[in-house]
Amino acid sequence: MKLPDTQMQWLLGGIFALLLVASIIGQILRRTLRGEGAAKVVANLNARVFAWWVMVAVFGLSVVLGKAATMILFGLMSFLALREFITLTPTKPGDHRSLFWAFFVILPLHYLTLGRGWYEMTVLLIPVYAFLFIPIRNALAGDSEHFLERTAKIQWGLMVCVYFVSYAPGLLQLRVPGYEGQNAKLLFFLVTVVQMSDVLQYVWGKLCGRRKIAPRLSPSKTLEGLVGGGLSAVALGAALWWMTPFTPLQAAGMAAIIVVMGFFGGLVMSAIKRDRGVKDYGELLPGHGGMMDRIDSLCFAAPVFFHAVRFWWT
């Protein structure tokens, strides 16, 4: 355990203040607004704020506790996300053994290699070895019906829920010259920008959203929401430059990458939900849906952000 440095204290304090303000506004709205429709919206808002307290507490604590705790936290998040993903996509008894391997061998092994800093193995395990292993195991099970679909679904689940998500804690393993021992703040930067981008796009969309971008995939996504929320999130990212190895302009550019990839992540994961005819992946947190609903943007933003940092700053 390591005490957070001054910058981290400022960041945690800022998030704490923000949530406090949100909670107070939520309580004021609850007392003042009348009418069934309004009460429902406010109840949903308060449920979301409460869930944010829980998420910030868990995430903040694990980052403060150190690398191992962060790896375990993200490993659990991957586990819950994969579980929601597999539940939603129909599997057959012939997939059972492959699934057991995916949940209880491949996933822990992947996080183990990441935690130990075996970068080569971390990068290869799921896209190459698990990719080969899953169809082999399914073929041995002897059921050819929808073989490609069933195999691809498990491979996809592992890639999105485990491999991509793990790039976020993977930031802790980068060696940025002159930034040693401070990588937790890079992780905070990523997660803050991703999550605030989601929230700001939602708020902007509610305030002035008109033109729907993909009405069939995700009816709540509007052009106004994307532009307003996206630009606000980029501004927020730029304003957080002091805790990163970036200049303000670079921080804005990195935030823009995160916002764009996060948006597409949300869009793709929504398309899967619509195809299966559901609104949320799960019911883990009231108001937020499941784990997958919470981290869909992160899945797509984390690998690109990681490689951008690795390419230009290490």
Add this chain to the structure above:
Amino acid sequence: MIARLFAFGARVFTGAIPRWRGCAPEPRLRVYFANHSSNLDVVLLWSSLPGVIRARTRPIAAHDYWTTGAVRRWLATRVFRAVLIERRNVTRENNPLAPMVAALREGDSLIIFPEGGRNPSGEIGEFKPGIHHLAREVPDAEFVPVFIENLNRVLPKGEVLPVPILCSVHFGTPIRLEAGENKRDFLARARGAVLDLRAT
């Protein structure tokens, strides 16, 4: 204590969310009847009940299976307080319905699987007539249809190691034997109630 831990573990592993869609979890005299696709059905349904109700609810279990080995016997008698019934060599003396009726008359609710055996495909088979007999013998009991979703994917037939797929337990609107309703109609209506829960 052990029962509570056991129930908690089962719910965490399957991520099971009880959905009380047709009735509230109240401590009434009830017979919960559910589809049967996995050996874990009984554990999951029983675990989905709130502690107070669970303490007064007994699953029906096969005597031959649950008395083989010390662990199973201990689970069945001490943890689940199962009503053990005979599947084979049924005679007039050990009529399996008698202990069920007796348990209900003592004020305990029951968990039954009227299909008689497991249907690992997830389909719901025809109901055996026992449930009709219970409804006739104990008219003050509510018969609650229950649909257990996805558990056959957690542990398909013949597998030993489970995978953590999310399950749901849906509780429907209670039914009773109507005046003048014959056996066939009641069985069809009961099965229909479970099928309706699956469809929506």
